Amino acid sequence: MATMDQFVDALLAFPPRSDLTDNETYHKAALLHAQRLSKILKERSKDLVVFSQELLNVLDPTYNSLSYLAILHASLIPSPAARVEQEFILSKLVTFMMLFDGRQCRYGGLNLLDVMEAVGNGRLLPPSVAVECLASAILKLDPSGALLTSSHLLLARLAYDTDNIQPALPVIDKPIVYYPGAPDNNNTQYLCDLQLPPALYISKSTGLTSQLKTSSVLEYDLTRGMMYCARRDWRKARDAFEGNVTFLARDGGCSKIMVDAFKKWILASLLANGRHYNTPSRTNASTSKIFGLLGRPYVSLATAFATDDVEQLRLEAQQDAHVWMEDGNVGLVEEVMASYQKWRVLSLQDIYTKISIAEVRQMTKSAETGSTLRKDEDVEALIQNMIIAGMLNGVIEKNDDGTKFLQFLSPTVHSEADVAREIKNAAVIIHHLRQASASTDHRLGRSKEFIKYLMKEAKREKSGEAQDPTLGFETLLEDEDLMGDSLNA
Incomplete structure (x- = not known):
């Protein structure tokens, strides 16, 4: 049986007390240490568990992240060891998830993924703690949050299912x-290089994520949209669902998740914009036809919503009540009906700059009752709520005779500081997009699937064959390969 001191010496061997200034030196040292830890876990895992409490008290989760991870893995995977005090080990798990060194844990591979999956599956920690820990871990590995991983999907599911959405929002x-x-085939690149795009160090090969299929990507956006709906953040919900609506399905196909997202996208658009727009131009034509057929009740509801015919809107909502129930969209439809009068009030600013509260009451109706509100005070309260929520830019004024008016205001003029801040934020976004574009071009240019596609196109042009504009590179790929390196940045 190994002694405590032997474990301490081995676990404290990395990083060495001297600074590792260059990537090559750090990479070699990290790989060697990871190999030693792997051997310990394979041959002496039980001994490691025996000394786990003492060792974790000696190690620094930020400085000795890989060693700390090895002890946690031995103690918690596949299930918490009976010899370890549960409260102690789980508190150390939380500390690790919040503090570990993301650069060092790029070499943690499957051990880190096992721990993140155990947390994300809700087996170890209370949901509120698990969501915060998992979100923190994801961003420590990839501060940009720009690469979708299997841990993202676990986080979204757990946060939505347990109604712990707020701590997941940073991801x-x-x-x-x-x-x-x-992973990229360029051997001069090291996992520890802080300039690497995340796709070059987070992959199935490095063990930091499981492989994602197209259905996983679609599920992630659908769940994100539902999370935003739960928070009544309709614009973000609409954008999340739109990712599914415009997804490049193979051969113009359309999955059930895409259809579900289309229906929710229509409802979220009504809540965010007060109207439903046609599917984006980048949506495949065949897919759009399927949406139109399977989502007809939703399109009809949206068409009525954009008019002053409240009775027609109520009829559409009532006659397709079974559809909303079957699709799990009753709550969203109720939100749409409740928002109808607010959007009719907003539409008045296209005609008036100032209008009395009494006139607003006579000119707008509630879709929930089909009638005007009973009192001017009810309309005033509705308008005040719209102003407070930021939906309406206006004020309620009172004349000398006591008559109250709604004064629509011009759009807010931003200060120079606000404009400068927006420009700075835009510059940061553009910088990240340029990096992503360059990485995508580099990897796509080396993809055998893309090269085959270019050769096929060259032959077609030479032979004079007409190219179907609805077909493209994505049609050459199987579903399970869509998330492979050919379409990765």
Whole structure:
């Protein structure tokens, strides 16, 4: 049996007390240490568990992240060891998830993924703690949050299912640019290089994510949209669902998840914009036809919503009540009906700059009752709520005779500081997009699937064959390969 001191010496061997200034030196040292830890876990895992409490008290989770991870893995995977005090080991798990060194844990591979999956599956920690820990871990590995991983999907499911959405937002709000695929073949690149795009160090090969299929990507956006709906953040919900609506399905196909997202996208659009727009131009034509057929009740509801005919809107909502129930969209439809009068009030600013509260009451109706509100005070309260929520830019004024008016205001003029801040934020976004574009071009240019596609196109042009504009590179790929390196940044 190994002694405590032997374990301490081995676990404290990395990083060495002297600074590792260059990537090559750090990479070699990290690989060697990871190999030693792997051997310990394979041959002496039980001994490691015996000394786990003492060892974890000696190690620094930030400085000795890989060693700390090895002890946690031995103590918790596949299930918490009976010899370890549960409260102690789980508190150390939380500390690790919040503090580990993301650069060092790029070499943690499957051990880190096992721990993140155990947390994400809700087996170890209370949901509120698990969501915060998992979100923190995801961003420590990839501060940009730009690469979609299997841990993202676990986080979204757990946060939505347990109604712990707020702590997941730092991850969920990040726009996805990369998808996990095969690692780059350039041997001069090191996992520890802080300039690497995340797709070059987070992959199935490095063990930091499981492989994602197209259904996983679709599920992630659908769940994100539902999370935003739960928070009544309709614009973000609409954008999340739109990712599914415009997804490049193979051969113009359309999955059930895409249809579900289309229906929710229509409802979220009504709540965010007060109207439903046609499917984006980048949506495949065949897919759009399927949407139109399977989502007809939703399109009819949206068409009525954009008019002053409240009775027609109520009829559409009532006659397709079974559809909303079957699709699980009753709550969203109720939100749409409740918002109808607010959007009719907003539409008045296209005609008036100032209008009395009494006139607003006579000119707008509630879709929930089909009638005007009973009192001017009810209309005033509705308008005040719209102003407070930021939906309406206006004020309620009172004349000398006591008559109250709604004064629509011009759009807010931003200060120079606000404009400068927006420009700075835009510059940061553009910088990240340029990096992503360059990485995508580099990897796509080396993809055998893309090269085959270019050769096929060259032959077609030479033979004079007409190209079907609805067909493209994506039609050459199988579903399970869509997240492979050919379409990865």
